[in-house]
Amino acid sequence: MDLLIKIALIVLAPVIGGLIYGFERIVRARMQRRIGPPLLQPFYDFFKLADKRRMIVHSAHAFLGIAHFFSLWFALAVLILGGDLILVIFLHLLSTSLLILAGYSTRSIFSHLGANRSAISILAYEPILILIAVSFFVQTGSFETASVFSYNEPLLYKLPLAFIALMLILPVKLKKSPFDVAEAHQEIIGGVELEFSGIFYEAVYTAKWLDQIFCYTLVYLFGASNPLIGLGLVLGSFLYVNALDNSSARVSYKQMLRFTLMVALPVAFINLLLSILQHTL
Amino acid sequence: MKLRSFRKKSPWILHYNAGSCNGCDIEILACLAPKYDIERFGMINTGNPKQSDILLVTGPVTKRSRERLVEIYAQMPEPKVVISCGACASTGGIFRGMYNCEGGIDQYIPVDVYVSGCGTRPEQIIDGVVQALAILEKKTRDIEESVRLRNKSLSEEGQINRRNVAAEIKTMVQ
Numbered sequence: 001m002d003l004l005i006k007i008a009l010i011v012l013a014p015v016i017g018g019l020i021y022g023f024e025r026i027v028r029a030r031m032q033r034r035i036g037p038p039l040l041q042p043f044y045d046f047f048k049l050a051d052k053r054r055m056i057v058h059s060a061h062a063f064l065g066i067a068h069f070f071s072l073w074f075a076l077a078v079l080i081l082g083g084d085l086i087l088v089i090f091l092h093l094l095s096t097s098l099l100i101l102a103g104y105s106t107r108s109i110f111s112h113l114g115a116n117r118s119a120i121s122i123l124a125y126e127p128i129l130i131l132i133a134v135s136f137f138v139q140t141g142s143f144e145t146a147s148v149f150s151y152n153e154p155l156l157y158k159l160p161l162a163f164i165a166l167m168l169i170l171p172v173k174l175k176k177s178p179f180d181v182a183e184a185h186q187e188i189i190g191g192v193e194l195e196f197s198g199i200f201y202e203a204v205y206t207a208k209w210l211d212q213i214f215c216y217t218l219v220y221l222f223g224a225s226n227p228l229i230g231l232g233l234v235l236g237s238f239l240y241v242n243a244l245d246n247s248s249a250r251v252s253y254k255q256m257l258r259f260t261l262m263v264a265l266p267v268a269f270i271n272l273l274l275s276i277l278q279h280t281l
Numbered sequence: 282m283k284l285r286s287f288r289k290k291s292p293w294i295l296h297y298n299a300g301s302c303n304g305c306d307i308e309i310l311a312c313l314a315p316k317y318d319i320e321r322f323g324m325i326n327t328g329n330p331k332q333s334d335i336l337l338v339t340g341p342v343t344k345r346s347r348e349r350l351v352e353i354y355a356q357m358p359e360p361k362v363v364i365s366c367g368a369c370a371s372t373g374g375i376f377r378g379m380y381n382c383e384g385g386i387d388q389y390i391p392v393d394v395y396v397s398g399c400g401t402r403p404e405q406i407i408d409g410v411v412q413a414l415a416i417l418e419k420k421t422r423d424i425e426e427s428v429r430l431r432n433k434s435l436s437e438e439g440q441i442n443r444r445n446v447a448a449e450i451k452t453m454v455q
Contacts, residue, residue, distance in 0.1 A: 025320075028319070029320060029321075032315060033315045034315045034318040034320065035318055035321045036318075036320060036321060037320050037321055038321075038323070039323075041291065041323050042289075043290040044290040044291040044323055045293075045323070047288070048288055048290070048334075049290045051360075051421055052334075052359070053287060053358040053359040053360075053362070053424075054358075055331065055358045135411045158355035180418070185328065186328065189327075189328050189329045190329055194329055194331070195331065196331070196332075197332055197358055198358055201331075201332055234454070254425050
C-alpha cells in the first residue's frame with residue numbers, strides 16, 4: 001500500500017507539481033491582493049506551448065533541456081523510493097548541470113549569464129545539503145531515505161538547526177526572491193531558459209514543477225515518521241517561501257553567496273557537530 | 282476537441298517600448314497591478330520573445346528602435362499577434378512627421394489590433410488584448426489547415442519560380 005502511494009506520487013509528479021505551481025500563483029496573487037489565475041493555469045500554459053511553432057537553437061540544446069527534465073524526475077524517484085540521500089543530491093546536481101551546459105551551448109549573452117549564476121547558486125546550496133545529509137546519517141545510521149521514513153520520531157526535534165539551514169537555502173533552490181539571481185526575470189529574462197521555446201521550453205517549465213516537489217520532499221523528510229508533522233512542515237515552508245518571495249527584493253550573487261556560506265553553512269555545521277557530540281557522549 | 286479551448290487561456294505578453302514617452306507603459310503596468318489584474322486571464326508579462334504570443338508595442342518607432350522591433354517580431358514563434366498600444370504606435374501621434382521617427386509601427390510589422398488613446402486606458406488595453414485573443418485563436422486554426430488544399434499552387438512544379446518573381450518586380454520598378 002505504502003509502495004503504491006509512492007509509485008503513484010512518482011508517476012503523477014508532473015501533474016502534482018503543476019497543481020502546486022498553480023496553487024502557488026494563486027497564493028502569491030492573494031498576498032498582493034489580486035485575484036490571481038485559475039488553479040489549472042500551468043496546464044493551460046502547457047497545452048498552449050505545445051501548439052507553438054518549434055524553434056530550436058541547435059539540437060543538442062533542445063536535447064539537454066529534455067535530459068534535464070528526465071534526470072530530475074529520476075532523482076525525485078530515487079528520493080521518494082528511499083534511495084541513498086547523497087546519490088539523490090548528486091543526481092539533482094547532474095540535472096542542474098545539464099541545464100547549465102544547455103545555457104552555455106548557445107551564443108546568447110543572457111543565457112551565458114544565467115548559466116554562470118546557476119553554477120554560483122549550486123555553490124551556495126550544495127555544501128549545506130551535503131552537511132544535512134551527513135547529519136541525517138549520524139542520526140539514523142544510514143544514508144538511505146528509507147531509514148529516515150522509518151525513524152521512530154520526527155527528525156525535526158533531533159536536528160532543528162539543520163531544518164533552519166534548509167529553510168535558509170530553500171529560496172536559492174526554488175529560485176525565489178531574494179535569492180533568484182539564477183532566474184532573475186526582469187534582469188536576465190529567465191537566464192538559462194531564455195533560448196528554449198515552444199515544446200522544448202515545456203521540458204524546462206515542467207522541470208520547475210518537479211523541482212518544487214523535490215524541495216518539498218526534502219522538507220517532508222524532517223517530519224517523515226509522522227505524516228501530519230511532515231505535511232505541516234511542507235505547508236509552513238511553502239507559505240514562508242512565498243511570503244519571502246513577495247516581500248523582498250533580489251540581492252546580488254555576491255551577497256547571496258556571502259549569506260549562504262557565512263550564515264547557513266555554519267548553522268548546518270554546528271548542527272552536525274552537535275549531533276556527533278550527542279552520539280559520542 | 283476540448284484541448285483547443287486552452288489556447289486563448291494563456292497568452293504571454295511581450296512588451297516593447299519603441300521610443301514611447303512612458304505614458305502607455307505605465308498604463309500597461311497598471312494592468313498587472315491589483316486593480317485590473319490581467320493575470321486572472323492567465324497573462325504574464327514575459328519579456329522573452331521566444332516564449333510569448335502577443336507583442337504589445339508602445340511609442341512611435343524611432344529610427345534607432347525599428348531594427349530591434351523587426352528583430353523581436355521575427356524571434357517570436359508563430360502564432361503571434363501584434364497590438365499597437367496608443368496613438369503614437371498606431372499613427373505616430375504627436376511625433377508624426379518629426380525627423381527621428383516615421384508614424385506608426387505598421388510601416389514595419391503587420392499589426393492586428395490598434396488601441397487608441399494618448400495615454401491608453403487600462404480598460405482599453407485589456408479590451409484590445411481580448412480582441413487579440415480571438416485573432417490568435419484564428420491564426421492557430423489557420424496554421425493547422427493545409428495550405429495545399431486551399432490555395433492554388435504558385436507554379437506547375439509547386440514551387441515559386443524566382444525568375445518570374447524577379448521579372449514582375451522589374452516591371453513594377455520600371
